[in-house]
Amino acid sequence: MMSGQLIVITGPSGVGKGTLVHKLLERYPNLHLSVSATTRLPRAGEIDGKDYYFVSKEVFGQMIQEEKLLEWAEFAGNCYGTPRIAVEEKLQQNISVLLEIEIEGAKQIKQTFPKAFRIFILPPSFDELDHRLRQRGTETETAILRRLERAKEEIALKEEFDRQIINDDLETALTALIKEIESII
Template sequence: MQTGKLIVLTGPSGVGKGTLVRLLLARHPELYLSISATTRSPRPGEIDEKDYYFVSKEQFEQMIREKKLLEWAEYAGNYYGTPRQKVEEQLASGHSVVLEIEVVGARKIKETFPQALRIFILPPSVSELERRLKRRGKDSEDAIACRLEQAKEELAASHEFDRQIVNDDLETALAEIEAAIFT
């Protein structure tokens, strides 16, 4: 049996990764979405083991020590990481796995899985990214300013990835992601 493909989607906060992943999975249910672990508290409506594995800082640090994560990073004061076991099981059974992760984690995946397809999602502009972050209504002005500073650093790293796709139009961006994955 052929092993599956590991597909990494990354980019700055607010660029539309989550929306693109939801659309991709709706069109391609054969893809497996890896669920990340995090130490942050659930947001309203988020469900443990569906949206994230919500764990304590102590549990997360134990996962790091026991090498149970493919990658992990600290972001905005919380840990985020990809549990290793389910991803490896899915790949071994021939399924392609999608990771929607932060840039730091996506860089680490290259060390663990150099054959992974790593796709960087770009905004049409920084001003459009700021507009999207404000429209979400999830963050304070200070948090948005921090996210934009982080985004500028992340955007400078986009050339490190296999593909760069601008999310200006959802359908166009989705078609480009599908072309990268399935051709």
């Protein structure tokens, strides 16, 4: 990794972005994973500053006004965004930065960082996505249905991204992801 590259991993909720990113970071510890800010409450085991920066809606609004976010979006009633300064510092140090973000934010990154490489992770099927969301056991039926409806809209946008990878088999998807990243760093 000789130069800093901004790499965006996105896709519908439940598609396996987090698992792929975790496996990728195991193999490439020099990649820097950006920590997002969010207005949602922490889930069991999540640590402020490691998993997310958990902030109030007021603080998040101030970050937007002061242009301290590269991107932000509201999703499932909560706001999520990427703090600008940490990403810019790493890129200036020639460290590649990985963003695992929602699709709305990934679309915004095209405007704020046109040279960012954006990868869209797809489920093997809509039925499998439904199964994965339910298998988590972390959300209400209403929230799952909302995520599935949004997933239909998001999948329709896949062609707007530089590459698409289907996460049918974890190792196959990881191999494809590594190949794409190695081609740009």
